[in-house]
Amino acid sequence: MNLDMIANRVRSLALHQGERIAASVTAPHESGDVSTKSSLGDLVSQLDRDIESSLISQLLEIAPEAAIIGEEGGARGGSSLSWVIDPIDGSTNVVHGLPHAAISIALCDNLVPTMGIVHNPFTRQTFQGIRGVGAFRYDHGTVMSREKLRVSARTNLSLSLVGFGLPYDRNRADLIFSTALRTFVHCQDLRRRGSASLDLISVAAGDLDAHFELDLRVWDIAAATVILEEAGGRLTQWNGQPITWRSSADKLSVVASNSIIHEELREIISQHNQVGEIP
Numbered sequence: 001m002n003l004d005m006i007a008n009r010v011r012s013l014a015l016h017q018g019e020r021i022a023a024s025v026t027a028p029h030e031s032g033d034v035s036t037k038s039s040l041g042d043l044v045s046q047l048d049r050d051i052e053s054s055l056i057s058q059l060l061e062i063a064p065e066a067a068i069i070g071e072e073g074g075a076r077g078g079s080s081l082s083w084v085i086d087p088i089d090g091s092t093n094v095v096h097g098l099p100h101a102a103i104s105i106a107l108c109d110n111l112v113p114t115m116g117i118v119h120n121p122f123t124r125q126t127f128q129g130i131r132g133v134g135a136f137r138y139d140h141g142t143v144m145s146r147e148k149l150r151v152s153a154r155t156n157l158s159l160s161l162v163g164f165g166l167p168y169d170r171n172r173a174d175l176i177f178s179t180a181l182r183t184f185v186h187c188q189d190l191r192r193r194g195s196a197s198l199d200l201i202s203v204a205a206g207d208l209d210a211h212f213e214l215d216l217r218v219w220d221i222a223a224a225t226v227i228l229e230e231a232g233g234r235l236t237q238w239n240g241q242p243i244t245w246r247s248s249a250d251k252l253s254v255v256a257s258n259s260i261i262h263e264e265l266r267e268i269i270s271q272h273n274q275v276g277e278i279p
Helices: 003-024 046-062 091-095 170-186 196-204 218-230 262-272
Strands: 034-036 043-045 067-070 081-089 102-109 112-120 125-130 134-140 144-148 161-164 189-191 210-216 234-237 252-257
Touching: 003 046, 003 102, 003 112, 003 125, 043 046, 043 091, 046 067, 046 081, 046 102, 067 218, 081 091, 081 196, 081 218, 102 196, 102 218, 112 196, 112 218, 125 196, 125 218, 134 218, 161 170, 161 196, 170 189, 170 210, 170 262, 196 210, 196 218, 196 252, 210 262, 218 234, 234 262, 252 262
Parallel strands: 067 081, 161 189, 161 210
Antiparallel strands: 034 043, 081 102, 102 112, 112 125, 125 134, 134 144, 210 252, 234 252
């Protein structure tokens, strides 16, 4: 299987579908087109479903033997090879007209990502990672350009810009906000933007030095994981255990970093939380 050729085709699919997302923020969303899933902040629109459906049919043309794991319910089993898809990572942003979201597509072997594509439709930038090959940013401007990604060289948490995300389960709000408060005391500043895949990409590109979040699913970060790691970054669970997906039902709490400040940040998170609070 030629992953480089596959990545080229997937980038093209993401770029095309991304045009639909970019156009949608300028048009009002009808209330009937948007519904909630697990909580008030966990939104899904008809556009999410339509893009996922389109991507599934197109991705199966590229690797017809692969299983499908899609955030919006697209599923097909029967193979250790799988496409893992989040059609719009940042749906709430898009519904509210905030131009910050991504299409995330990973090709996984036993839920271990070997290739990842994350496309930002608003900047027209596509991020690609292939295990053992490297991580790159493609800018689709007047002239398409490619640039190798590398994490920051920041060595101290006190000088670092750190991202964090909010869980859909609002019973977990105290845990994430108290953790963010403690982290804020020790870092230069915090950011929260509402797209886990783009947050990990920001770490891979050196725009953020680290990111932490609760209760992520495999489609949230599978593609960004391989991009981050190929850019020199590190990703673990809050408790320091590696990221291992047993099934698409798993929820993991993650810390991503430039590798250098990883343990310094993770120790602050673990010291703040009692044993048993972190899944």
